[in-house]
Amino acid sequence: MIGWRGSRQLVLIIVAIALLLDNMLLTTVVPIIPEFLYDIRHPDAPLDSFPRTPLTTHTPAPPTPSPCSADGEPLPTAEVVTLSPEENFTLYREMEERHKELVGETVEVGILFASKAFVQLLVNPIVGPLTHRIGYSIPMFAGFVIMFISTIIFAFGRSYLVLFIARALQGIGSSCSSVSGMGMLADRYTDDKERGNAMGIALGGLALGVLIGPPFGGVMYEFVGKSAPFLILSALALGDGLLQLFMLQPSIQRAETEPPSLKALISDPYILIAAGSITFANMGIAMLEPSLPLWMVDNMGATRWEQGVAFLPASISYLVGTNLFGPLGHKIGRWFAACLGLIIIGCCLIMIPMATSIVHLIIPNAGLGFAIGMVDSSMMPELGFLVDIRHSAVYGSVYALGDVAFCVGFAVGPALSGTLVKSIGFEWMLVGIAILCFLYAPLLTLLKNPPTKEEKKVGTTTNEDTVAEAEAVVAAEATALAPPCANGGTLNVGNDVLILATAKSPAIMHEGMTNEAFECERL
Known part of the structure; x- marks a missing residue:
């Protein structure tokens, strides 16, 4: 343990595990919350009481006469259960009411999901400058404590308000973990190429959390119960906290150089362009989180585990994309990788509403996850590079700004998702986000050769x-x-x-x- 303390590789492992658990909690709730909220409001008619396949109004064909046996006696026929016209009409009325309920619930689920990102958005400008004063290790450990409490509340919460509080509390913990973690990596890995590789691996932990979360939550909810996945996550978070406590030994460490102010970073157009690409890249998947499961139930009759597995291709490809474009983005140009990623995201978002079964969602979801991985793994190290050449090498505030960009996407996306689904429909909502991605992509060409601090002084x-x-x-x-x-x-x-x-x-x-x-x- 003493030999490992202070090791760059150990810091990378701890940051990757923290991002893994944070994003497992983030996505485990995706297949659980929508149906759980519906069921606690309709205890006499839960979603499982409805048929999972769309009904047809056609009258079933009469059974064919059974062939006779050798002795001339007719063989027994299978009994066919049919609904009377009155029962069929009643069931269709109930299905129509369920459709309206699910569309209306999209708004509330979207607000609940967005609460985490919104709180994180508010806390980031506090955590970033705080890391300059006390270092990265104490906020990192504080993030674990808050996330552990949030997970326990999720496990035993049985009302919308309690779940809303748990989700908002998670935003505070996520802010501490992500800002401190990325700043710690940028501080330990000073070479631009090594930094890109390290952040690609750390984002791979984030991707693995996104990958495991939805199927893990859906399967555990269906076969074990609602509390089980959160209790397992709380145990894993406890192990990560002990690792931080013994290995990082949280203590106060002040920055040696004068850090750039948030105002200077926000007024830097090149940093804003890089951060904006993170926002638009993640806004599409953020809108899908509350709306896609309900859309699948309404249009495909999807089960709980199918709602969770629907995000599996995106998560796997995101894991591949972050690990591939961490080092590759440095070679081909991070601006080019992010620009191409935004274009692919737009194309995949347009393809998703065309799906008529869960199989059809595989290709667009996989392309969506891979492209988001391209943008995130390229722009996160690019933010550190821009601070190095245009400001001073202190990274808390710039990664607070990068996390703000990430949170804007995950706050605006779910919050607007329900309203947009009700007003213009699921399909046009995704088309609109795709158009925004297409329009933003050309701005990334400005990051091809950003001016350095010396060039900026000469120019001004x-x-x-x-x-x-x-x-x-x-x-x-x-x-x-x-x-x-x-x-x-x-x-x-x-x-x-x-x-x-x-x-x-x-x-x-x-x-x-x-x-x-x-x-x-x-x-």
Whole structure:
């Protein structure tokens, strides 16, 4: 243990595990909450009481006469259960009511899912500067404690309000874990290429959590119960907390260099472009989380485990995309990888509403996850690179800003999802997000060659040495080209550059001299 303490690889493992558990909790609730809320509101008519396949209005064909046996007696026929017209009409009325209930519930589920990201959005600007004062290890451990409490509340919560509080509380823990974790990696891995590889692996832990969460939650909910997946997650979180306590030994560590302010980072257009791509890349999947399970129930008659497995292709491909484009993005250009990723995301979002069965969702969901992995694994190290070359190498605030971008997508997406599904429909909602991705993608070309801190200074300020050098060059040109003055000097009154140089040097002007006399004496 003593030998491992302070190791970069150990920090990478701890950050990856923290992101894994955080995102397992994030996505485990996806197949559980929508049906759980419906069932506690309709205890006499839960979703399991409805048929899982769409009904047809066609009258079933009469059974064919059974063939006779060898002795001439007819063989027994299977009994066919049919509904009377009155029963069929009643069932269809109930199914129609269920459809309206599910569409209306999308709004509430979306708000519950968005509460985590919204709280995280508010806490990030506090956690980022806090890491400059006390270091990364204490906020990291605080994130574990808060997430453990949130998981226990999820396990035993039986009302919408309690689940809402648990989800919002998770946002505080996620803010501490993600900002501190990514800042810790950027601080330990100073080489740009190594940093990209390390963040790709850490985001692979995030992807694995997204991968395991939905099927884990759906299967456990159907076959064991609602509390079981959360109790298992709380036990895993406890193990991660003990690992942090013994290995990282949380303590106060102040930043050695002056950190960039949040205002300076927010006013940097290149950082905003990189952060914006993270927002738009994740907004589509964020809108799918509350709406896709209910859409599958309504249109495909999907079971609980099918609702969870629907996100499996996206999670697997996200895991592949983050690990592939961590190192590959450095070679081909991170701006290009993110630009291509946004275009692929738009195409996959348009394809999802065309699916008529869970099998048809495999290709668009897989492409969606892979493309999001391209954007995240390219832009996260790009944020650290932009801070290195344009500000100072302190990373808490920039990764707070990057996490804010991530949270905006996961706050706006679910919050608007229900309203958009009710107003314009599931299909047009995804088409609209796809168009936004297509429009944003060309902006990433600006990250191809971002100016460094020195170039920015040259472009915006002029120091005294530069002024003196410019005046010397202008004076030499004026001496060679200007006509002689009355006292033997030279003057080029029409030279605008000379006048500008004179205006920038008011200290050498003498009182009581005309402009012409001053110019002659100076030259």
